[in-house]
Amino acid sequence: MLIQIVPTRKAYYNELIRYKIPAAAKLSRTSYAVTSTGNVILINSEELSRKHLAFTSPHEMTHQYQIEKYGAEILKKRSWMEQDADYHAEKISGYNKYQ
Numbered sequence: 001m002l003i004q005i006v007p008t009r010k011a012y013y014n015e016l017i018r019y020k021i022p023a024a025a026k027l028s029r030t031s032y033a034v035t036s037t038g039n040v041i042l043i044n045s046e047e048l049s050r051k052h053l054a055f056t057s058p059h060e061m062t063h064q065y066q067i068e069k070y071g072a073e074i075l076k077k078r079s080w081m082e083q084d085a086d087y088h089a090e091k092i093s094g095y096n097k098y099q
């Protein structure tokens, strides 16, 4: 698993393209982190506080684990995936992004 943290939205876009992540242009505008099924986690830290960055890393790592454990079928249960990843990320980082 590769975790790559980039400092700007532009660098995030460039890396999304380099890793051939689908819908890179849209994702670069609407997200700050992506987990691909190719074992790559890409995070744009430009707009994240240190606490939120500490939360986002385990959140995305949980997605890698979910995909590894359950296969691509789990991508159909997006709501469960996000809640599960938030739960683990909050336990690990001590940060709740909703507070």
Ligand SMILES: [Zn+2]
Pocket (backbone or CB within 6 Å): 059, 060, 063, 081, 082, 085
């Ligand atoms: Zn997520």
